[in-house]
Amino acid sequence: MPHPSDLESARTSEAASPRTLIQDVYQRLRADIISGELKPGTRLRAEHLKSIYNVSGATMREALGLLVSDALVIAREQRGFIVAPVSLEDLADITATRAMLEAHAVRMAIRQGDDEWEAELSGAFHRLSRAEERRAGATADDYWEACNKKFHEALVAGCQSQWTRHFLTILYRQSERYRRIARFNAPPDRDVHAEHVAIYEAAIARDEERAGEVIELHINSTLDVLRGLGEGVLAEEGYQLSPRIRA
């Protein structure tokens, strides 16, 4: 039975080589926004971008419209598109909402997850652990980011609610953007790996209550790190014009 968010789910998994130009541009644009190459607040003029992405203006507009779904770009009527601004207040909202939703999803997964879920989770945890002992305290890299994403996806994969997972996908992308914006400014002084271990063990032990608590603490603590840096980091990185875009 197809579900409204199947499309989103498809987007989440490995970006199956898009067969339409719109999907292609959509994915590239999204990556550029999340990676921070397109800074928050940047005006997205279709006239300029179409020469960069080598597509027509109409195609560009459609891709931008798709990005609005993810709340990564904002459409102002008759005034074009801009990259969604960032703020500490927004980050706090994203974090709190995600912590609540993901705790709920994990509890659900623990209740409903089958052997396949456990197996996938175990694999994702193993991959993440290796990535974490390899970088050993260094700042986050792309590979770690991918492993972390897969671990969190595997955690909630056992949750039967497609809508809950859909919303979590959106929120994860948002938090990922914040994490990358402040990537080089945030030295991880806390033991992230220990937190992941606690989450994993609680999940495998089928301890709903503990898993919910731990995951909530885990997500909320990422906010504290950024908050400690102050709003300056965001203001400094954001609202910059003429961003450099990858070739």
Place this chain on the structure above:
Amino acid sequence: MPHPSDLESARTSEAASPRTLIQDVYQRLRADIISGELKPGTRLRAEHLKSIYNVSGATMREALGLLVSDALVIAREQRGFIVAPVSLEDLADITATRAMLEAHAVRMAIRQGDDEWEAELSGAFHRLSRAEERRAGATADDYWEACNKKFHEALVAGCQSQWTRHFLTILYRQSERYRRIARFNAPPDRDVHAEHVAIYEAAIARDEERAGEVIELHINSTLDVLRGLGEGVLAEEGYQLSPRIRA
């Protein structure tokens, strides 16, 4: 402080006469889908629709792309758009997720809401009460639907989390569609008004716990009504081709 979902919020309130054709078509299409005039599963061929809505094919496509954000339309690569299908399983997911999120939002509103929130809520409750004593057990009408929507919006308006409200907006639209699809098949044998009274009183009394419980029961009971009718109602109404569209 602008927020990604400001656009959505704007859509929610009185549809300020859209200044672009795309927004106009988007709103009309959305209304036609939610009202049930465009049945679930219907193929949305831009070539056909453009003559109905009197716009170009490209404009039509953009409006359809916007609908994908709301998960009311599904885009299949190179194979066009269709109205999102319905199923009892999907409705159960929508309902459960909304019950959880709205209970959370109401508790938050009770904690954070100010006098203005109480005043607006009181007004919305009054309006809804009048609408309910007027129809007195009859099937739901458009005016009641509008009042109900405003009541629920007023309830969560005090919740500071824009993301939570954003997700609730999406879920409400989904549930509204299901309600209208089975509108004439579902005689309200329960006392909906009593439930609304309980919610309102708990909210005004600032009783977080009770308000959360009551709203969760309230939302979940709407599922029970539809479930009692069986999947037949949805199958019967849905998956029909060549829908009739308003002039």
Place this chain on the structure above:
DNA sequence: ACAAGTCATAATCTCGAGATTTTATCAAAT
């Protein structure tokens, strides 16, 4: 010197037609 109004520039929004892909039809072979 400052404010308000006016006009040129630039960007967005919209359109109709052409290129590509999918879907349906139909004949032929096992």
Place this chain on the structure above:
DNA sequence: ATTTGATAAAATCTCGAGATTATGACTTGT
């Protein structure tokens, strides 16, 4: 009789240009 393959039709996807609207600079008046 069923399946396979090729062909025709329909729909989607993409483009470049024209119409509409917003932005910024300039002039004018107090």
